[in-house]
Amino acid sequence: MPDLDGRVTIITGAGSGIGRAMTEAFVAAGARVFAVDLSAERLAETADAIAAPDALKTHVANVAVEGPIVGMLEACAAAFGPVEVICNNAGILDRMAPVTETDDALWQKVLDVNLTGPFLVTRAALPAMLERGSGIFVNTCSIASFLGGRAGFAYTATKHGILGLTRAVAAEYGDRGIRCNGIAPGSVKTNISLDMNISDAGMALRQKGLATRPPQATGADMAPVAVFLASEAAHYINGTCIVADAGWTAY
Numbered sequence: 001m002p003d004l005d006g007r008v009t010i011i012t013g014a015g016s017g018i019g020r021a022m023t024e025a026f027v028a029a030g031a032r033v034f035a036v037d038l039s040a041e042r043l044a045e046t047a048d049a050i051a052a053p054d055a056l057k058t059h060v061a062n063v064a065v066e067g068p069i070v071g072m073l074e075a076c077a078a079a080f081g082p083v084e085v086i087c088n089n090a091g092i093l094d095r096m097a098p099v100t101e102t103d104d105a106l107w108q109k110v111l112d113v114n115l116t117g118p119f120l121v122t123r124a125a126l127p128a129m130l131e132r133g134s135g136i137f138v139n140t141c142s143i144a145s146f147l148g149g150r151a152g153f154a155y156t157a158t159k160h161g162i163l164g165l166t167r168a169v170a171a172e173y174g175d176r177g178i179r180c181n182g183i184a185p186g187s188v189k190t191n192i193s194l195d196m197n198i199s200d201a202g203m204a205l206r207q208k209g210l211a212t213r214p215p216q217a218t219g220a221d222m223a224p225v226a227v228f229l230a231s232e233a234a235h236y237i238n239g240t241c242i243v244a245d246a247g248w249t250a251y
């Protein structure tokens with residue numbers, strides 16, 4: 001595992017699934033992690049599971065809303081110092097709903113969390129990073145950032161959006177010390193579809209894409225990719241997205 005050498009890292013969605021696994025891997029790699037989630041309970045479970053109070057602080061915030069995002073950056077700076085790495089990982093699913101079942105409320109909610117949130121976090125964090133001449137973003141994209149038939153309509157649209165955000169930030173600020181990359185998981189066993197009223201019509205429409213799905217990964221299968229992208233080993237990598245899907249997109 002590359003050495004993250006005390007890097008101050010914010011991980012959003014750290015209370016569950018891929019974000020919790022990333023938090024564990026970043027702490028193990030020597031980062032100081034400011035773990036953020038909507039759910040205080042889930043964050044407490046993450047902190048208990050990792051048990052590294054000096055290297056891990058938790059913070060409850062809604063990372064789809066600007067005020068709490070600014071508060072998150074300030075609280076991180078107070079706890080560990082200015083943030084050096086941000087993993088924009090928090091995200092929600094869309095019931096696998098097709099466009100005809102996507103009402104305004106579902107569209108807005110998925111857009112807010114999966115795309116507007118990472119935009120607001122990036123915009124708020126960049127000025128200080130640019131002043132220091134360095135900053136790293138690792139955005140959790142998806143194979144739905146590349147393909148139309150692996151998730152619902154709103155999710156697919158927002159995950160294409162976060163890939164565009166990732167490339168644009170790298171293109172805009174790569175020559176000023178900013179690296180912005182993504183990871184694209186395939187299917188990972190997490191809580192993302194828990195208690196969700198999955199759309200039958202949406203599932204029927206996705207059958208061609210789902211038919212070739214490999215066995216599900218765990219968050220721990222994804223986390224080392226994020227650690228790598230946050231490390232010096234990835235210093236020449238910018239504006240791209242590493243697919244970790246056991247070959248699902250090869251079909």
Ligand code: NAD
Pocket residue numbers: 012013014015016017018019036037038039042061062063064089090091092093113117140141142143184185186187188189190191192193
């Ligand atoms: P998860 O539901 O297990 O964890 C997501 C966490 O994000 C939860 O703890 C939730 O409370 C938190 N969260 C949601 N909205 C938030 C908000 N507004 N502010 C703060 N925290 C918020 O899901 P996961 O599968 O680990 O998802 C993590 C990321 O991985 C998401 O961006 C998701 O789109 C992406 N992803 C997941 C899969 C998969 O198969 N699970 C595949 C591709 C991409």
